Amino acid sequence: MTQPLASVVESCPHCRQRTVLEGKAHVLKDSGGDNHNEPYWAEHWELRRCVSCERPILRETLSVDIHGEEPQIQTLYPGANRGAMAGLPEKVAKAYEAALSVQSIEPNAYAVLIGRLLEVIAVEEGVESKRLVDQVRALSAADRIPPVLAEMADQLRQIRNFGAHAAAGEVMPDDVPVIAEFADAILEYLYRAPSKVAAVKARLHASKSSAGQASRR
Numbered sequence: 001m002t003q004p005l006a007s008v009v010e011s012c013p014h015c016r017q018r019t020v021l022e023g024k025a026h027v028l029k030d031s032g033g034d035n036h037n038e039p040y041w042a043e044h045w046e047l048r049r050c051v052s053c054e055r056p057i058l059r060e061t062l063s064v065d066i067h068g069e070e071p072q073i074q075t076l077y078p079g080a081n082r083g084a085m086a087g088l089p090e091k092v093a094k095a096y097e098a099a100l101s102v103q104s105i106e107p108n109a110y111a112v113l114i115g116r117l118l119e120v121i122a123v124e125e126g127v128e129s130k131r132l133v134d135q136v137r138a139l140s141a142a143d144r145i146p147p148v149l150a151e152m153a154d155q156l157r158q159i160r161n162f163g164a165h166a167a168a169g170e171v172m173p174d175d176v177p178v179i180a181e182f183a184d185a186i187l188e189y190l191y192r193a194p195s196k197v198a199a200v201k202a203r204l205h206a207s208k209s210s211a212g213q214a215s216r217r
Contacts, residue, residue, distance in 0.1 A: 004023065004026065005023025005024065005025060005026035005046055005047070005048070006023050007020050007021060007022045007023050007048075008020070008021050008023070008048075009021070012050040012052060012053060012055075012057070013057060013075055013078050014050060014053050014055040014057070014078055014104050015050060015052050015053035015055070015101075015104045015105055016100060016101035016102070016103075016104075017050075017052045017053070017105075019050060019051055019052040020050075020051045020052075021048040021049070021050055021051075021057060022048060022049045022050075022051060023046070023047075023048055024047040024048060024049055024056075025045075025046075025047040026044065026045070026046055026047075027044070027045040028042060028043070028044055029042070029043045030042035030043070040064070040065035041062075041063065041064045041065070042061075042062075042063045043060065043061070043062055043063075044060065044061040044063070045058065045059070045060055045076075046058070046059045046060075046061070053104050053105070055078075055104075056077065057075065057077065057078070058075070058076045058077040059073060059074070059075050059076065060073070060074055060076050061073045084096070084100075084184075084187075085097070086192055086195060086196075087191040087192045087193075087194065087195025087196070088187065088191050088192070089124050089191065091120050091123075091124060092117070092120055092121055092124055092187070092191065094120075095113070095116055095117040095120040096117055096183075096187065098113050098116075099113035099114050099116075099117055099183070103176060103180065107163070107170075107171040107172060107173055107175060107176050108162070108163035108164075108170060108171045109163065110163070110171070110176060110179065111156075111159050111160050111162065111163030111164075111171040111175070111179060112160055112163045112164050114156055114159075114160060114179055114183050115132060115156065115157060115160030115161075115163075115164070117183065118132060118135070118136065118153055118156060118157065118160075118186075119132055119135060121139075121186070121190065122135035122136075122138070122139060125139060125142070125144050125190075127139060127142075132157050132160070133154070133157060136150060136153045136154050136157060137150075139153070144190065145186065145189060145190065146189075149185060149186055149189055152182040152185060152186060153182075153186060155182065156179060156182050156183065159171060159175060159179060
């Protein structure tokens, strides 16, 4: 059934502003509580609209009436950034989060903060150069990123200059998806992909160990 939903003040997952999220609709589906042999369960879907960026948010809450079981809440939309921080070092994740906070608001600021993200990555990788152009070259020379990613990083650096200096030009909204794709490719290669590989290796090792113990019984 569809019910009215009260507005709340929270951080918007689109624009990252702490603002009013208008309640648009609330749908509830549950077990009805008729079967006493099974625990009561409920699914809630909440549709909200951010008053700042005017974009929708869809959340799902799963609840089971079992002692100690906490409701599971997840944002179904937007879901593009789900797992975006996985595997990132703390300082890199913080810099990336700062860039995401203005991605939907101000292209120039977004480009500048992506440039800062590259600087944080360079520091994280032990690069001692001061200038971003030299840091990108050092990452490539040390084989931490392949040539194609080094070129992406250098293009991000140049776009950053547009955002940082009014005389150099201006970052346009159409540039934002390209900036995001290039930054994500670098983060995926350096941090997310190795983290995923390590997790799979650990799971395979655990499975082999369990199989070996079972065969010895």
